[in-house]
Amino acid sequence: xxxxxxxxxxxxxxxxxxxxxxxxxxxxxxxxxxxxxxxxxxxxxxxxxxxxxxxxxxxxxxxxxxxxxxxxxxxxxxxxxxxxxxxxxxxxxxxxxxxxxxxxxxxxxxxxxxxxxxxxxxxxxxxxxxxxxxxxxxxxxxxxxxxxxxxxxxxxxxxxxxxxxxxxxxxxxxxxxxxxxxxxxxxxxxxxxxxxxxxxxxxxxxxxxxxxxxxxxxxxxxxxxxxxxxxxxxxxxxxxxxxxxxxxxxxxxxxxxxxxxxxxxxxxxxxxxxxxxxxxxxxxxxxxxxxxxxxxxxxxxxxxxxxxxxxxxxxxxxxxxxxxxxxxxxxxxxxxxxxxxxxxxxxxxxxxxxxxxxxxxxxxxxxxxxxxxxxxxxxxxxxxxxxxxxxxxxxxxxxxxxxxxxxxxxxxxxxxxxxxxxxxxxxxxxxxxxx
Amino acid sequence: xxxxxxxxxxxxxxxxxxxxxxxxxxxxxxxxxxxxxxxxxxxxxxxxxxxxxxxxxxxxxxxxxxxxxxxxxxxxxxxxxxxxxxxxxxxxxxxxxxxxxxxxxxxxxxxxxxxxxxxxxxxxxxxxxxxxxxxxxxxxxxxxxxxxxxxxxxxxxxxxxxxxxxxxxxxxxxxxxxxxxxxxxxxxxxxxxxxxxxxxxxxxxxxxxxxxxxxxxxxxxxxxxxxxxxxxxxxxxxxxxxxxxxxxxxxxxxxxxxxxxxxxxxxxxxxxxxxxxxxxxxxxxxxxxxxxxxxxxxxxxxxxxxxxxxxx
Numbered sequence: 249x250x251x252x253x254x255x256x257x258x259x260x261x262x263x264x265x266x267x268x269x270x271x272x273x274x275x276x277x278x279x280x281x282x283x284x285x286x287x288x289x290x291x292x293x294x295x296x297x298x299x300x301x302x303x304x305x306x307x308x309x310x311x312x313x314x315x316x317x318x319x320x321x322x323x324x325x326x327x328x329x330x331x332x333x334x335x336x337x338x339x340x341x342x343x344x345x346x347x348x349x350x351x352x353x354x355x356x357x358x359x360x361x362x363x364x365x366x367x368x369x370x371x372x373x374x375x376x377x378x379x380x381x382x383x384x385x386x387x388x389x390x391x392x393x394x395x396x397x398x399x400x401x402x403x404x405x406x407x408x409x410x411x412x413x414x415x416x417x418x419x420x421x422x423x424x425x426x427x428x429x430x431x432x433x434x435x436x437x438x439x440x441x442x443x444x445x446x447x448x449x450x451x452x453x454x455x456x457x458x459x460x461x462x463x464x465x466x467x468x469x470x471x472x473x474x475x476x477x478x479x480x481x482x483x484x485x486x487x488x489x490x491x492x493x494x495x496x497x498x499x500x501x502x503x504x505x506x507x508x509x510x511x512x513x514x515x516x517x518x519x520x521x522x523x524x525x526x527x528x529x530x531x532x533x534x535x536x537x538x539x540x541x542x543x544x545x546x547x548x549x550x551x552x553x554x555x556x557x558x559x560x561x562x563x564x565x566x567x568x569x570x571x572x573x574x575x576x577x578x579x580x581x582x583x584x585x586x587x588x589x590x591x592x593x594x595x596x597x598x599x600x601x602x603x604x605x606x607x608x609x610x611x612x613x614x615x616x617x618x619x620x621x622x623x624x625x626x627x628x629x630x631x632x633x634x635x636x637x638x639x640x641x642x643x644x645x646x647x648x649x650x651x652x653x654x655x656x657x658x659x660x661x662x663x664x665x666x667x668x669x670x671x672x673x674x675x676x677x678x679x680x681x682x683x
Numbered sequence: 684x685x686x687x688x689x690x691x692x693x694x695x696x697x698x699x700x701x702x703x704x705x706x707x708x709x710x711x712x713x714x715x716x717x718x719x720x721x722x723x724x725x726x727x728x729x730x731x732x733x734x735x736x737x738x739x740x741x742x743x744x745x746x747x748x749x750x751x752x753x754x755x756x757x758x759x760x761x762x763x764x765x766x767x768x769x770x771x772x773x774x775x776x777x778x779x780x781x782x783x784x785x786x787x788x789x790x791x792x793x794x795x796x797x798x799x800x801x802x803x804x805x806x807x808x809x810x811x812x813x814x815x816x817x818x819x820x821x822x823x824x825x826x827x828x829x830x831x832x833x834x835x836x837x838x839x840x841x842x843x844x845x846x847x848x849x850x851x852x853x854x855x856x857x858x859x860x861x862x863x864x865x866x867x868x869x870x871x872x873x874x875x876x877x878x879x880x881x882x883x884x885x886x887x888x889x890x891x892x893x894x895x896x897x898x899x900x901x902x903x904x905x906x907x908x909x910x911x912x913x914x915x916x917x918x919x920x921x922x923x924x925x926x927x928x929x930x931x932x933x934x935x936x937x938x939x940x941x942x943x944x945x946x947x948x949x950x951x952x953x954x955x956x957x958x959x960x961x962x963x964x965x966x967x968x969x970x971x972x973x974x975x976x977x978x979x980x981x982x983x984x985x986x987x988x989x990x991x992x993x994x995x
Contacts, residue, residue, distance in 0.1 A: 459767030
């Protein structure tokens, strides 16, 4: 036990003191900030660009509908003959929207053409089609001698109220929030496993290449060494994540006090404003949202996060340690890493695609029991309310598998650390299990 | 009970391969013990079993009369053949770390480290990272790390490989000094001259089996063949050779000397040197007379080739 503590301490200090670790810790938030700023900037740049589209609509059927907006400027070339307009459009405009001289508005639908050398974005096509449809629909209605206003009046606008059997109100948008929370936790676990599992592997390989391993295991049990590495590296990881979280919060607060409000809050404000316009009792709605978030099984979520996080990380990093022991250098590790990364990726994808659609569906449920995907998938499901027996079963399965895998990894580790020189095959590793 | 280490019928298998096939050894307390054998004979496996890195499939190992237990790691110092240290860790720090892993108290480890650093005159290296040191310097640190916790039993696997002659000598002296203070030392090596020079006991392992074990002198006695090397300036060569071959088996010999004499190997058979000497004295001027003592190297090679002492 004393040795385990010594190893944890060394691994932790060694990791934390490492230059690249310090640089990453400091640069991490800067990089993320920089990236978001860059993306925001690029999006803005894209937005700022004004497209010029020429319209040739000799009968003036639809041109009135096309008003300039922030992103698009429409230029009327109807006065020119079509050939000339086409010529000019090809030179100085992005595209030419050509409405042939047809007999009635109704025929425009079929005849209208969009002429351009680059294919337009879906958004552009939809927006143009919608505008044309509006004109033609309106004309159709008039032609049928229906009062347009009456149609507006006749239109129904249903709003589904979502309740629980207990009678409480639920909110439609709350599912997105739940998914966001679950995904955040699931994603965090995956990132942590991949990054720090790799650190564990590298640390094992380092001891092998330095040839110090035999000296150390003549003093301590290989199992202690492996666990010490896993725990020491994870502590360093938690510190790093902690620093990032604090930095993130600090930056948000700083931005808030400097700029008055952060972009996210602006957005949220916008949403609230929109909601206020929508319905008179929007404040109640906002409160409902807050209530709903507070009503999420927060304690369960946090406890589960800790259990699944620890279980998942230990499970995977012991495999990483075994791989590190089996190979002589990082390049050789690739073929063995594939089977580790696969279930992790599977977990994330299953989480994103099936949990979102149906949090309690068969596939989501099954994957939240399989120990290699459960840390990710179960955490994504928990915000939607998972029966306690499922959570506990999943945890028990995870912990049981963890012990099995650690036993298996420790065997490979014990043999592997003393093998030098040749790249092992799967078959050989299987043989090591029997030594 | 005077044995610090008693190995009884140890068997170790890796899959279908038998690395040790019922090996028994007794290592007396306070001696320098040479463990010899060609590559792949099973020496390293045996050493790893003593260090509890691996465990025997059958058989037992006793340390000071009691079955070897995890607590014994603090009493054993081990310098493996494949050795190294953390490259990016400071010398002092990692020596402390390794000593603590051996169960040493931190303050005590520091004191011992200081003693050794002063002794080998490397005090200024304490805060240097290992990667800043030359290979020879790193080897010194390696040695200190091995002996720092004052082990009763020191196991050195090819201790001189990688050392330059100056450092090798320095380390050899340190080893001898430790031995004088009572440390038992197991040498595993191919360097026969250091075995010859330092070891009191030897054991030879070949193809997973122990072939020879015992006091170096006894082994040599067992392998000697009662033959003598003779250097003589004869009065009459033909008469000398006639007289000699009448009684003994004679071959020409090759040894270094300053005279231009006749060099012979004389096998005495059942006779003694006293039977040979008068004959030589009658026939010329004797310049050289010595018994042929088999070197460890000869014994090593001939036993590995499967020869018994009598065929030697």
